[in-house]
Amino acid sequence: MPDKLDKIDLKILKILQQNSKITNLELSKRIGLSPAPTLERVKKLEQATVIESYHAKVNPQSIGLNVKTFVLVSLAWQKENALNHFLEKIKEIEEITECYIITGEADFLIKIVCKDIPTYEQLLFKTLSQIDEIERLKTLMTLSTVKDSKVLPYKYE
Known part of the structure; x- marks a missing residue:
């Protein structure tokens, strides 16, 4: 920097x-x-990687991605290498666009973007629930987007 x-x-x-x-x-x-x-x-x-990259911000609905969910994930920490195995597996799931380690009632917050509810349901039951390291999932379904700014809140003047 x-x-x-x-x-x-x-x-x-x-x-x-x-x-x-x-x-x-x-x-x-x-x-x-x-x-x-x-x-x-x-x-x-x-x-200096102050600017990391440049991106086109695509409207998800314009390409048929109509469902955005956030999922609280709790890991089964007693399993050996639970964190590493979990991270490896979720990095392979393209519908997961963001993942954060968090504090509070869960260990991770993941953002999932997909076509529709049946697609999300399939992802939930056939992919996420098959990851042994996951102990609990809690879905937070978005209804609409109120704000989606990519400008960081910094005093620029």
Whole structure:
């Protein structure tokens, strides 16, 4: 990571999070630098992995992925290598788009995106419930999305 991010770096980060397809010329105008130093700053942020990657945000419904669920997972910790086995298995399930180790009533929170309820039910009963290390699953079905921002909450100014 660069020694310290200055105000210009922070402006670059905010703008690129809002629109990663912005041209270097437009970005340079918005931050008040010429194009060459702007590009140099972006490259430094990439090399320092402050900027990890660029993505297209796809509307899931537009490609037929209409169900989003969050699942609380509790592991059977008494089983040898439970954590490693569980992590290996869930990394293979493409419908699991996010996984977090959490505190509280469960050990993990996973996000699943799939076509419909029957597809989710099949994933739950034929895939997830077959993972020996899982002791308990609790599904939280989403009804609608209220906010889905990818801009990190940071003081950019």
